[in-house]
Amino acid sequence: MRCLAWVALGWLLMASAADGQGFGRNKVQYAEFAWRKMETEHFDVYFFAEEEELAAYAAQMAERQFADLEKKFAHTVQRRVPLVVYSSHIYFQQTNIIPNLLPEGVAGFTEYLKGRVALPLSGSLPEFERVLHHELIHVFTFDRIARVLAQHGVLDFRPAPLWFSEGLAEYWSSEPNSLGDMIVRDALFARRLVSIAEMYRIYGTFQMYKEGESICHFMAARHGADVFEQLFANWWRGETFGEIFAIATGESLDKFDQAWQYHLHKRHLPAIADRDPPSELATARTQRGFNIKPEIVPGDSSAFYHFRNDQGYTQIVRTRRDGSEPEVVVEGERLPVFESLHPLSTRLAASPDGKWLAFAAKSRGRDHLYIWD
Known part of the structure; x- marks a missing residue:
């Protein structure tokens, strides 16, 4: 993708069931927001008056996460990062930062034309912090790639594949959890697990996020925790992710893909060997x-x-x-x-x-x- 204005949307749980750009739908803006700005060392936090407490909390969390990501990426973002916070998802859906209609499954986004991050409070401060961390990883990923390409005179931008950028954001923003395991295990059991080579089949879905996270976990276990730093450092040396991966790790992406799937079979199949799928035990009551x-x-x-x-x-x-x-x-x-x-x-x-x-x-x-x- 050559355009820099693409958007990383979070948690598209119903992307295929409810297309956000459905026919006849318009983005309605009910309120006129009187925006205020709070400045920190690295962020310009935008909010409206009633959200000042949330904005202060977001600013504190953002600075803490910025310091953590500087270490993980061995890199710093030199520009100021605009951070826009909303106190509810209803206000968030009225944003004019991007023209897209935002389904309820979207918990935040990063747009790269002006480098803005936007997210609402869902009612859970830990989840708000996790989503903020996820989106800042996108900011660092984009900036790290752009910087290394510019340093080596590469003029065309080479974005990371979506499964990798979202998988890395999931991997670094949260601890391993039962939900991710469930998604991958279910896909494996139902024969819906998608290989890296065919990740386009589940592009943008929640399964893609969780498979990407699983791949990043396995990548770090197989090649060391600094494998991501090595990938970004060598980004200028290849035109595709497969080429970059082979240069950074010495292993072909196809071979790594096979090893990852073998690892999942060894890990999950024994746990479900004596279990049956729901279709064998019950009758589906819904069809449409x-x-x-x-x-x-x-x-x-x-x-x-x-x-x-x-x-x-x-x-x-x-x-x-x-x-x-x-x-x-x-x-x-x-x-x-x-x-x-x-x-x-x-x-x-x-x-x-x-x-x-x-x-x-x-x-x-x-x-x-x-x-x-």
């Missing part, structure tokens, strides 16, 4: 769309409620267990009254008698709690 977060009504064995994303729009549906056509209870993302049903961050709740259904939804720029009869 992307279905998540079922809510079973106590005492009602005939049906259940859940979110369904069908053709890019989220609905609340009631699915009967006899296999008949599901009933659409609430149509989301088509009218201002239900702009978003928040399927990733909330869940449904049914009353014990099944007469009432509670859910949260975004309407005209604010979140509301609805009780549905």
Whole structure:
């Protein structure tokens, strides 16, 4: 990719189910923000008045992480980094930093035309800190590559493949966790694990992030913790990542790919050898769309409620267990009254008698709690 204005979007959990640039959708800006600026040694932090406490926290975390990344990259970013913080995802979705519509699965982004980082508070300060760390790794990655290319007179920019840049950001911003293991193990068990050579098949998906993280873990274990520093130092010497990897490690990327997959088989297959996939043990109750977060009504064995994303729009549906056509209870993302049903961050709740259904939804720029009869 030769254009410098590409964007690293975080956690695209529903990229394939709900295209953020769907037909007929516009980015609506409900509020006029009176921006303020807070300066630190390396950052210009932009916020609005009500967010001053969050901005101060973000500034402190950013400086701490900047010092950590200077050591890991053996490099410093000499320009000032614009950091834009939002107190909620609803405000974040109104950003005009980039024109793209931002799905709820996007936890932050880094745009490289002006080098700005933007992220909202999701309600969890540890998660906010992790996402900030993730995005700053993108800032350092881009700057490190650009600097080494310029130092050696290479005029065309050679970006890292997305699986590597996102995998490295995941690897350095968080500790190994059960979620990442689950994603990779499930892909392996279901025969959906994608090799490095075919990573384009899952481009931009959550699986790509977690496979990239797994690859970076294995890369450090196989070639040493300084392997990433060696890759960046030799970035100018090859035109493709495969060439750069071979120069930096002495191993072909194809051979490394095979070794990584063999490692995953040895690690995960024994753990699932005596287990069966859900398709062998149960009957699928949903057939259409992307279905998540079922809510079973106590005492009602005939049906259940859940979110369904069908053709890019989220609905609340009631699915009967006899296999008949599901009933659409609430149509989301088509009218201002239900702009978003928040399927990733909330869940449904049914009353014990099944007469009432509670859910949260975004309407005209604010979140509301609805009780549905």
